[in-house]
Amino acid sequence: MSKKQAFPWSLVNTILIIGVSAFAFKWLLRTTVGWYLRRRTAARRSSIIARVKIDEAQFQLSVSQSSRSDDGEWEKIEKHAAGSARNGGEADDEMEGLVGFFHPFCNAGGGGERVLWAAIKATQKRWPKAVCCVYTGDHDANKGEILERVQNRFNIQLHPPTVVFLYLSTRHYVLSSSWPRFTLLGQSLGSLILAFDAFSLLVPDIFIDTMGYAFALGFSKFFFPKIPTGAYVHYPTISTDMLDSLDTSPALGKGLNAGTGKGLRGILKKRYWHLFANLYSRVGGSVDVVMTNSSWTAAHIRTLWGPVRNKRRKSHPVSVVFPPCAVDEIINAIPLNAESEAKREPTILYIAQFRPEKNHTLLLHSFARFLQYQSGLKDKEEESALPKLVLIGSVRDASDATRVYELRLLAHELHLTPNHITFITDASFPTILTHLATASIGANCMWNEHFGIGVVEYQAAGLIPVVNDSGGPKLDIVIEWEGGETGFKASMEEEYARSFGQIFEMDREKRLEMRKRARARAKAFGEEEFERRWVEEVGKLVEMIE
Secondary structure (H helix, E strand, O other): OOOOOOOOHHHHHHHHHHHHHHHHHHHHHHHHHHHHHHHHHHHHHHHHHHHHHHHHHHHHHHOOHHHOOOHHHHHOOOOOOOOOOHHHOOOOOOOOOEEEEEOOOOOOOOHHHHHHHHHHHHHHHHOOOOEEEEEEOOOOOOHHHHHHHHHHHHOOOOOHHHEEEEEOOOHHHHOHHHOOOOHHHHHHHHHHHHHHHHHHHOOOOEEEEOOOOHHHHHHHHHHOOOOOEEEEEOOOOOOHHHHHHOOOOHHHOOOOOOOOOOHHHHHHHHHHHHHHHHHHHHHHOOOOEEEEOOHHHHHHHHHHHHHHHHHOOOOOOOEEOOOOEOHHHHHHHOOOOHHHHHHOOOEEEEEOOOOHHHOHHHHHHHHHHHHHHOHHHHHOOOHHHOOEEEEEEOOOOHHHHHHHHHHHHHHHHOOOOOOOEEEEEOOOHHHHHHHHHHOOEEEOOOOOOOOOHHHHHHHHHOOEEEEEOOHHHHHHHOOOEOOEOOOEEEOOHHHHHHHHHHHHHOOHHHHHHHHHHHHHHHHHHEHHHHHHHHHHHHHHHHHHOO
């Protein structure tokens, strides 16, 4: 008869010891690092608060409160929003905390930066005693220069005393050029270094990422679990569409990685992306309040972050907060009637940063093909009377400048002369308004554009948009409205070229009708609606401050 096997108490003890040791190590690491960073930044925190009080006093001396041109707008935000206060009461107007905005490229001048500055403006209006601290790596610009650029580029006027800039020294770790291999993982790990850099400068009372660095939010929640965290997600770092695109033909234009999932290398890439998606879901699931800029982004974030958020019992659902667009200003500046229609020029306008994913090359090829269809006009009209393409975008760094140069070379190869195409970099808002008032078509060529602020601006100005048949432009913006279409959708070079031709061949009255429907749709994306929704969501973070 076999001897009864003894219960493996030694194994159980070993497992318990390992578990307790791991927990103790995690607690010790979190406590030690958190204590160290708070102690290290305490003096700077006091200095910032004192400096803000001095700057505020000087500002009040130089400009009286009643004479400020933006004074009336401060009362437009309601004093409390649903869900933003304890027990349904009024939110704390006297909140004097330091709100950290993590946006390492705050001076880039793109749509993401418009969201940042509009968010800060809304925060200042709702909580005037709060200090908005922007973590940035733009060492080439001081506070005055940055705020002046915000005014010129976006026509957003901020209250200078309560805006503070904290300059990061490790921004290069999140550049794609720093990680030629395993870029997604490398940049995410780099954002952890950048987050440590940020918290070494200041530990805020609320930490909000407005650029898409989910791992930085995970860093904050790990070392400072009591600091409320918020995310405004423009675009998921990885999505199910990206994973699916690996098996898609590059000819279909579904991103830079389309068709790269074949062979051994492709299989490994798929595995790597799936593992990264798991990590991304874990850090994203730790965020307290999550805002997304479109229905498309929200759907992907709910798929990726939702299960982890549910497991961690995050009480606030992922919400859609459409980004602020200068709809009212554009509508007031640009008339839309039969007279203005007669003054429209045969111009196709593309407003987008000169980044690879914006796919300017697709537009150049599409425009060249369109001109081939129109070549018969050269016998009847001067070349200068043919349709033109105008590309407007900001240039962040040397790589963007190189990209503009390469696009100029491509235009030359496609026989697009200066009479056909114009490049405008870092245009001011008045310059953009001028082109919006005279162009006929607004183009968008990015696959799965997260939202498309430029597309909304097209519609507000009365341009007929031709957008990529994906993402936010497809789901939220260029939709049927008031009984008719508000634009065209395309994916391939041929489809873009054909859409351009259809618009220019439309009857003038029908074209004007479509422009009016597009403008009516754009009114859903105004700045006041963004401010209202932003205050409502950030109010949840304010209530979490201990």
